[in-house]
Amino acid sequence: MKSVLYWCLLLLGLHIQGRYSSSLNDEQQKQKIHHSSEDHPQAEGENSAHVKLAPSNADFAFKFYKQIREEAGNKNIFFSPLSISTAFTMLSLGARANTLRQLHKGLAFNLTEIEKQEIHEGFQRILQLLNDPHREVQLNMGNALFIDERLKLLQKFLEDVTNFYYSSAISSNFRNPPEAIKEINKYIETKTHGKIVDLLESLDPDTVMVLVSYIFFKGYWENPFNNLNTRDSDFFLDAKNSVKVKMMHQSKNFNIHRDEELSCWVVEIPYKGNVTSLFVLPDEGTMKQVEDALLKETVSKWLQAFEKRKIYLDLPKFSISSSYDVKSLFQKMGVTELFTNQADLSGVAEETLLKVSKAIHKATVDVSENGTEAAAVTMIELVPLIAPFPPPPHIRFNRPFLMMIIDKSTDGVLFMGKIVNPAAKED
Template sequence: MNIPFYISLLLAGLHAVAHGELPPNHHNGHDPNEAKYHMHHRGEAIACLKLVPNNADFAFQFFKEVTLEAPNKNIFFSPVSISTAFAMLALGARSATQTQILEGLAFNLTEIQEKEIHEGFHNLIHMLTHPENGVQLNMGNAIFLTEKLKPLKKFLDDAKALYQMEAFTTDFNNPTEAQKQINDYIERKTHGKITHLVKDMDPQTVMLLASFVFFKGNWEKPFKPEHTEEREFFVDAETTVKVPMMHQTGRFDFYFDKELSCTVVRLHYNGSATAFLVLPAKGKMKQLEQTLVKEVIQEWSDHLFQRLLRLYFPKFSISGSYEIRNTLSKMGIVDVFTDRADLSGITGAPELKVSKVFHNAALDVDERGTEAAAATAAEIVTFSLPPTIEFNHPFLMLIFDRDTNSTLFIGKIVNPTIAS
């Protein structure tokens, strides 16, 4: 009988919230150390590129599965967090268990070697968490182990080197103390955003693997709080709620996708993060959910153009907590959750299986950010009112890192007044 352990995937996302904490970086090109940095940066980017299409395929396949399971609910998750945690787990997996994990993460093992996958994730983590990004984005992994469980030195060394993993000894026989240790660690790493992730811990747990992402960004063009006003949001045909709606008039990256009947507006954060706000026509959300793939995002990117708009976008906070074992099983990651699991690369013997997989996500969107140096009114030269785009019914929000083309977060906001 395999011994169970839990995987918790943790995410705290704070968007457009702090004034001037991380100003955009400007390079003058005269520092030789800076030149060395950029050469190294390019090398890492090339290594990451091999992962980009696979990580994107996994992200949108996972999104499809989650929307099928919860068709009328808010959704918010970090595909890069899930991919990273399971790629790290694959370090300790063997035989069919390892193959299923990597193929479930959308890797074609005839085209990419396992070593390349791990090196790619190592470079991805480093690039995403590098302070030159201009946003605060912290990724990390931790393993909590019972004292009796002795992991192989090679697994610990590789996980630390490739995935920045920290290891802790935990007394799971004392569930209250174990929960406190893990929750305190997560609260610290997510800057207080996630405080009680682990509850009702099974005393039979021998290992808990945690992955977290924390994001904090400033809008490149912040909204002015005095322009925020309460307006209606149409959840469905029967439900209307009042939401604080942010407002801004200016030139935005815009595209209308006729085939999918949706409006796309792109907003930038200071640094390398970008948000795609996608508003399907009423009744077209399901079609959009099931046809969303990386090629669609690429088409939007290719066709965006600057347009003068009156933009209304809700100010909201949502969070999502998911037990994603069944979702991953539908995507082909099966054996690791059963007595057929072979995680002998962790302990030297195939005596472990994953019993539960938790993913916790949180998102705050508000007006604040670094103050714009120039008024946007200078861009507006018109006597008639520009077109109005109002995100006043269910929409998608996708957040990408431009340096690595990584899908950081995917959200579906059905009701912005419901926090979870």
């Protein structure tokens, strides 16, 4: 009978107010990440591990998005592909045989292009870059293992998760479920600045370990919206239905691109610091066409084709939250053995055979005048030469659109989503 490894993926919200507060041994963890990052040179070439890792992480992001889309129906989508891939890659340190092969394939790692050691070194560097205290945006990412006193981790696994993923190891008493649940929920609440409370309601009786992986982002627009220009407006869910939203307005220069092939507009709205956002507005009736084409090559083409131009931009304020059963989604992506009695996680613990019983992911996002994420899409109009200065197009994000938040220092997709109803708080 295999014991259960309870795997908990957690993503905290964007644009959360509040001062960062440390708990447990997180301050030491943060210092270790900072000191490790100082050992790396600032200039890093194309052969750097995190640079080689970026295409795989992008492939996983879009593959996972399309899997969510199959089940989401007409609901909002919002998640952190980087949070999920980090957590499962961390687990892969203890996976062996076919379990490891399935994980690598599911996470889009091609071992002919990147070695296993480079994968973990890449995530190590990503964590260092994201947690740099000198960044203008507030960006923190970390991991914690809550370990039952009966479970003895292999020293190699413990060293690797600490070295590559800066994970805290916290001793917990899972034979007292209420106490363990309270401890884990407290950690989660602290890391999410009170945004996610009482996430865990119960634990499997056989649980011997819980992993929490979190990412926190708070960014301010380079050019914030003026709240005096925010007005009530209609957001059209479809041809027949609409909801009232608070619509923000801005008239400034943005990097824009019209993709004629996919029938959509793309606009980049940067944050202060080295993080940016892309918002994609498909023409009416072309959302599925754009979603089907979401690949790293597509996004790369958009980024290279940007042209700076003044636009009139309308963008709704919204605050949404989404939860996902990652276990179910991974199984449909071919990662199955990890969750069965055939799981080979023999590299994790001594004398205890493990499997993953549960994997959950929750994400929240707030978009407002000051920042977090937002973007606009605009049109480039062709006019006769006698009119060399066409009026700026007025782009209204008053129908479903896509969004991405990208960290420029790692080329990582931090967050990704589809907003079909800005008035819906949680899906």
